[in-house]
Amino acid sequence: MDFRMRHDWNSLLGADTLGIAPMTARTTELYPHADVLVQYLRDYAVHLSGHIRFNTKVVRLSREDEHFHLEIQSTNASGEQRAQRLVQRCGLVVLAVGLTPSLPQDVVGSHLLTGYEELEPSGSAYENRSVLVWGFGNAAHETARELQKYTQAVTLLHRERSDTFDLWKASSSALPRFAFFTHYPGDVRTVTMQIYDSYLLKALDVKLPYSSQDEEPVFLPCPPQLCVWVSKRQRCAGGGFEGQILPLRHVRATERRECVVEVGPLPLHAERQLRRRLRTTAVEGRDFVWRGATPRSWRAEQALTQRLRELGFGDLGSSG
Structure with missing residues (x-):
């Protein structure tokens, strides 16, 4: 179990006791396609259907006697709220709010951009075009990697890191925080770093930093x-x-x-x-x-x- 927890980062804990096939039994890819993960989570939802409430909104959250009280209200498929409200009592609350709109509203011309959550599964719409990707995290690098299959050139526009060393601050080639240096999987992973290969080998792809200050x-x-x-x-x-x-x-x-x-x-x-x-x-x-x-x-x-x-x-x- 300790070995699997260390090396199988795609599977969730408890798969053995629930009889749910782990990710390693569903695909041989080290970085599985997102659709495989979606089906995996759906299987979990079937096994835990008695403990999951769908289409439910938390109206009010309070804490009394070291316990949380959640006032919840169900909605139908169209999002309309039902009249009855229930109170759920629990010891722990985990906030997993998911993706939020990522386009900043205080930048001139932000309405002209396409958000990460709005991208099509295929980049064929950008065939033979020059594309600018604004960002410096895994999502930006992942987007640049996928678009490179279709575009003429990709420009990665990003803010300079505020925590870079002085040597990096003076350089236009300031790099992001890489996971293989920091050991934090939320930093940029090697699988998304393809743009640096073409950028450093003097292809048409470009990386443009600007001051975050x-x-x-x-x-x-x-x-x-x-x-x-x-x-x-x-x-x-x-x-x-x-x-x-x-x-x-x-x-x-x-x-x-x-x-x-x-x-x-x-x-x-x-x-x-x-x-x-x-x-x-x-x-x-x-x-x-x-x-x-x-x-x-x-x-x-x-x-x-x-x-x-x-x-x-x-x-x-x-x-x-």
């Missing part, structure tokens, strides 16, 4: 694409707090969340292309401002690009 991402529609910037928080306001995001623009806390991002400097052809994409959805001076470049800086950039080509680096130094 004073920066935040901003999402704007750029039909037929999505434009993503990382902006300073002081350039954003509204949605709960006030701020002066431009010298002549002050946003009140009661107004919708707004953010001004600096764009550029970009090559002229790239700037014209981006202006066309932003024209129908964003307003210059309200949503973004251009950060221009002097002719001297453009000449220096062109000289650097030419020198890189002469050294055999191809288009490594080209812009756009």
